[in-house]
Amino acid sequence: MSKKPDTTRRAIVGATVGVGLGLGALSMLAPIAALKPKKEVTPETEPPKEGDVFVYAEGDRKGKEITLDDLPKGGPAVLAFPKDPETGVVKSGERNNLVLLIRMDPGELGPEVADYAADGAVAYSAICTHLGCTVSEWEPDKGLLLCPCHKGFYDPRHGAQVVGGPPPRPLPALPLIVKGNKPVCAGGFTSQVGVVAGLEPQGGSCAV
Numbered sequence: 001m002s003k004k005p006d007t008t009r010r011a012i013v014g015a016t017v018g019v020g021l022g023l024g025a026l027s028m029l030a031p032i033a034a035l036k037p038k039k040e041v042t043p044e045t046e047p048p049k050e051g052d053v054f055v056y057a058e059g060d061r062k063g064k065e066i067t068l069d070d071l072p073k074g075g076p077a078v079l080a081f082p083k084d085p086e087t088g089v090v091k092s093g094e095r096n097n098l099v100l101l102i103r104m105d106p107g108e109l110g111p112e113v114a115d116y117a118a119d120g121a122v123a124y125s126a127i128c129t130h131l132g133c134t135v136s137e138w139e140p141d142k143g144l145l146l147c148p149c150h151k152g153f154y155d156p157r158h159g160a161q162v163v164g165g166p167p168p169r170p171l172p173a174l175p176l177i178v179k180g181n182k183p184v185c186a187g188g189f190t191s192q193v194g195v196v197a198g199l200e201p202q203g204g205s206c207a208v
Contacts, residue, residue: 043084044093048174052082052185054101054123055090063090067181071103071121076138077145077156078102079126082185096193098126099174100135100145101183102156110158116175116190121183123174124160127194128152130167145171169196 039045054066057079066080077100081092091097106120113122124145126135133149144163145154153164160171172193175186 042093043087043089044091045097046084046091047094047188048082048091048097048099048185049084050185050187051085052091053085053182054080054099054185055083057081057092057098065182066101068103068119068121068178068183069181071101071183073103073105073120075102075104075140075143075156079134079136080123096125096127098134100124100126100156100171102145104143104157108157112159113157113173116173116186118176118178118183118186121176121178122156123176123183123185124154124156124171125174125189125193127171128167129162129169129171129195130165132194135171 056062056064056066065083066078071078080099080101081090081097082099083090101121101123103119103121106117109117109120109122116122127133128135128147128149130147130150130152133147135145135147135152135154137146137148138144139146139153142153143155143157145156145160146152147154147165147167151165152162152167154160154167154171155163159173162168162170169191172189172191174189176183177186178184
């Protein structure tokens with residue numbers, strides 16, 4: 001038995017309206033996305049760049065420029081922020097700019113570190129790749145960087161490779177050169193800083 005013409009007509013009109021509403025909803029996605037505020041980059045939040053020097057991020061010497069002599073051979077690491085030497089702006093407005101500076105015996109550094117080390121000094125992001133905590137401690141017996149939140153250990157001699165705990169990947173490195181007895185930034189981070197989508201464990205952030 002065939003459908004009545006008016007019933008068929010109503011079904012077609014209903015389907016057309018449904019498709020139209022669906023397309024209308026999809027078309028709204030672009031304007032909504034465009035309304036999402038973009039994070040403004042300022043001199044204080046700009047990522048490290050070639051030529052930046054480093055200053056202490058904390059303590060009595062906070063803001064003072066760091067020299068190679070300030071970095072004891074064999075550790076521990078020093079928490080630092082990059083500073084634009086031309087403008088004098090310290091890039092402390094962005095937590096992802098926090099860096100670990102550490103000086104090792106050049107003979108102890110693995111070949112994977114050679115491209116970004118300078119006179120034994122290496123720089124790594126201080127943001128743990130596990131859940132974004134600050135890698136702020138030093139394990140002197142083993143010479144390892146330690147994130148205190150969930151005991152993630154990184155080996156600074158071998159590209160900050162993970163040697164213990166839950167972090168899913170190494171700390172990104174920041175290439176260095178030496179100018180005037182100071183470690184100087186020679187480029188940007190070698191990989192994305194902090195937690196990478198798809199690699200992070202389930203749960204909330206533990207940033208400190």
